Amino acid sequence: MLYFDHCASTPPHKEVIRTLAEVMEHHYANPSSLHKPGAEANKLIERAREQAAALFGVKAEEWIFTSGGTESNNLAIKGAARQYRSRGNHLVTTGIEHASVYEAFRQLEREGFRVTYVPAGPGGHVSPERIREACTDDTILVSVMHVNNEVGAVQPIAEIGRWLRSRPKTLFHVDGVQSVGKLPVSLKEWGIDLFSISAHKLQGPKGVGLLYVREDVRLDPLFSGGQHERGLRAGTQNVPAIVAAAKALRLAIESQPLRLERMTRLRERLVRQLQAIPELVVNGDASSGEMAPHIVHFSYPGMKPEVIVHMLEQNGVVVSTKSACSSKDDRPSRVLLAMGLPHDRAASGVRISFGDEHTEQDIDKLAAIIRTTVDTLKPLERKGGGQA
Incomplete structure (x- = not known):
């Protein structure tokens, strides 16, 4: 896992x-x-x-x-x-x-x-x-x-x-x-x-x-x-x-200085691979300000985030939607709405956050599983975001 x-x-x-x-x-x-x-x-x-x-x-x-x-x-x-x-x-x-x-x-x-x-x-x-x-x-x-x-x-x-x-x-x-x-x-x-x-x-x-x-x-x-x-x-x-x-x-x-350097590389690697998946939108713009090295957040507009989270878990990957304190609230993300993002992005966010144990190979495996998950879920987009 x-x-x-x-x-x-x-x-x-x-x-x-x-x-x-x-x-x-x-x-x-x-x-x-x-x-x-x-x-x-x-x-x-x-x-x-x-x-x-x-x-x-x-x-x-x-x-x-x-x-x-x-x-x-x-x-x-x-x-x-x-x-x-x-x-x-x-x-x-x-x-x-x-x-x-x-x-x-x-x-x-x-x-x-x-x-x-x-x-x-x-x-x-x-x-x-x-x-x-x-x-x-x-x-x-x-x-x-x-x-x-x-x-x-x-x-x-x-x-x-x-x-x-x-x-x-x-x-x-x-x-x-x-x-x-x-x-x-x-x-x-x-x-x-x-x-x-x-x-x-x-x-x-x-x-x-x-x-x-x-x-x-x-x-x-x-x-x-x-x-x-x-x-x-x-x-x-x-x-x-x-x-x-x-x-x-x-x-x-x-260990913070070394962690910052290593995790920044991992984040950049993951963001590049997620941006290559056309159905996904990476949230948080590095060009407008600094981004934390351990967090990557994306939306799959039209798909319920809990469907993505559960399917990823079935494939051996644990991620989340919003903060753990708010994860059982099925309303669109208050944070994403406060950023001015459209409702479909605010309602379909998934958060990835990593730590010291993760390697480039783990990032590549994660990206591959996400791509496979998106390919599997894509036919459900027209059926209400996974409520088929």
Whole structure:
């Protein structure tokens, strides 16, 4: 089976699995307890926090451990908006954000906040000018993802962040779930105040994430309870997952330059072969901006994407449609529609995302299976996209 759904979840690194098992076996005490086993467990958490900080050149106390990317995004967005509401009532994001960001803003709208959703261009890139035009004197938060999780478009985070420095009352949140380990990230240089990470997107365990909170930023907590994680995240910390997440993060960032070079070649190879299949349209325009090295997205207009996904799986290939969080929603992709793409492309998208285990031979095999699948499905186009 060829697994090409790394955007949804990655196979955990063997070293990460060993670390997780070892900590789970030997350090099971509650890290908030006053006794020695509790103190030892807490020491492991703080060491993991220091490791994460060193990788990004920031302070250890600026990292909060969460249950994953969704919680990190919700804590950053809702926590900042509610904390700083006295400064203003306007928020800015984009129409192509992950559901955990998009729906958080929808909830804040119901609480009375005004939200501007900036659209992306047809290549999936958001213009810094459009972000600037959306901001008002009342804007307290801007949230833009680094890498779009469907088409792989890389957003101009550095340019947006540099401009926002001139607006000290406006915080800048970045969803970095799909970028860490694939692209360079500079929190300080880019002027980022809040940054979200999910461990299972970079060969770590599920159920653990990180949130960077710049030291002088305050957030309104989502959970009530104890004073864990600087009082921002009540609940007993998952020590084994946190330690394993820190190891996964280190391994991913240390190998990032080589991964970027190798995966870029694989992406270009796959795109060339998909563009040679006349029934398919590759989404995400590299000519209009940078594309992530590990994501290729295409549409088969007139064909239901789940039909393609199931047929590929029957032939030994695992891919996806939209993000895993939205994959059971059979409506056209909100992201593709926000890019201005026509309904038939938005309703027929398929996402391919690869990782360290894939080779050029795997890419060629994938392309060949896709071509065979298209040839098999083509007679069904006139029968309602596979509903024959």
